[in-house]
Amino acid sequence: KQEVTQIPAALSVPEGENLVLNCSFTDSAIYNLQWFRQDPGKGLTSLLLIQSSQREQTSGRLNASLDKSSGRSTLYIAASQPGDSATYLCAVQVTGANSKLTFGKGITLSVRP
Amino acid sequence: NAGVTQTPKFRILKIGQSMTLQCTQDMNHNYMYWYRQDPGMGLKLIYYSVGAGITDKGEVPNGYNVSRSTTEDFPLRLELAAPSQTSVYFCASSYPKETQYFGPGTRLLVL
Numbered sequence: 001k002q003e004v005t006q007i008p009a010a011l012s013v014p015e016g017e018n019l020v021l022n023c024s025f026t027d028s029a030i031y032n033l034q035w036f037r038q039d040p041g042k043g044l045t046s047l048l049l050i051q052s053s054q055r056e057q058t059s060g061r062l063n064a065s066l067d068k069s070s071g072r073s074t075l076y077i078a079a080s081q082p083g084d085s086a087t088y089l090c091a092v093q094v095t096g097a098n099s100k101l102t103f104g105k106g107i108t109l110s111v112r113p
Numbered sequence: 114n115a116g117v118t119q120t121p122k123f124r125i126l127k128i129g130q131s132m133t134l135q136c137t138q139d140m141n142h143n144y145m146y147w148y149r150q151d152p153g154m155g156l157k158l159i160y161y162s163v164g165a166g167i168t169d170k171g172e173v174p175n176g177y178n179v180s181r182s183t184t185e186d187f188p189l190r191l192e193l194a195a196p197s198q199t200s201v202y203f204c205a206s207s208y209p210k211e212t213q214y215f216g217p218g219t220r221l222l223v224l
Contacts, residue, residue, distance in 0.1 A: 004155070032211055042154075043117075043203055043215040089155060098163055099209050100171065103155035111118050 002027045002054045002094050006104035013080055014112050020105050021075040023090030031093045034101065035064050035075050047088075052095075055056045062079070080111045115139055119204050125222045126194040134189040134219050136204030142214075144188040144207045147171075147179065149200040152213035156203065162187055163209075179206075194223045 003026045013019050023033070032051050036044040048057045048064040050073070056065040063076040077084055087108045091101040120135045138145065143164050148156040148171075158171030162181040176198060178190040187206075191198060201220050205213040 009153070034212065036215075037156040041218075043217045044205075044213075046212045046214070049212050091156075093210065098161065098169070099207060099211075099213075100146070100158055100161060101156075101213060103157075105153065 002030075002092060002102045004090055004092055004102050004104035006088075006090055006107050008107065009105065010108045010110070012110040012112060014028070014044060015080060015082060017080050017111075019077050019080055019090050019109075021090075021109070023072075023073040023104055025071045025090075025092050025102075028071055029095045030068065031099075033050060033064075033073050033089045034072075034093070036061075036089045036091065038106065040086075044089065054082070060111055078110075080109075082111045082113050085109055085111050088113050117204055117206055119216035119219050121223075122217070123220045124184060125215070125224060126191075127224060128194060128195050128196065131190070131192050132221075133195070134191070134202055134204075134221075136187045136206075136216060137185050138187075138206040138214070139203065139208060140214065141184060142206035142208055144209060145181065145190050146205045146207075146213065147177070147187070147189045148203045148205065149173065150199050150203060156169075159189065159202075160196065191221075196223050199223045 052065040061078040087106040089106040146161040159178040207213040
């Protein structure tokens with residue numbers, strides 16, 4: 001059974017810092033990996049999707065990498081801002097699973113002004 | 114283009130009552146999903162559908178039912194509500210193997 005782990009559960013950094021959020025998964029037979037952002041009391045917003053054949057994806061100040069063989073992904077946020085404060089969830093889509101996602105519990109990020 | 118919409122936003126139920134959570138998407142996605150999110154936890158899949166007339170159980174289906182009569186709508190039915198069903202419920206939709214788009218959620222409290 002696929003398990004997705006995100007550690008630590010919470011992170012606090014000063015504004016302007018570059019930071020890395022980690023995600024690990026147990027089954028490397030994945031179709032893709034997705035990073036989502038969730039603001040308090042809101043739904044999830046997709047940030048980046050990395051196909052299993054890709055190594056990384058970039059969008060603005062965000063860069064996500066994927067290492068299938070080691071079961072790891074990282075989300076890099078450059079020059080963090082207070083507006084980046086949110087919970088970041090990682091989810092994997094297992095091959096042959098009808099596009100179902102398995103989620104980690106998320107990392108709650110706080111960026112201090 | 115409204116994306117994925119959910120109603121109601123918030124509801125309080127008494128133990129044993131029933132209700133239907135509504136979900137509609139206007140992106141013509143084949144796939145739709147229902148998740149629940151408990152505090153400090155990730156999302157758990159309740160039910161999903163790969164097209165009109167086709168539904169299947171996810172990880173935590175007990176106490177819930179779904180139907181999919183149209184591409185756009187995927188209602189979630191709670192029968193005999195229990196305190197363990199207190200949660201935030203999210204509906205999502207996607208094309209196969211593509212990004213999932215989420216609704217704003219329904220917060221349910223069972224007392």
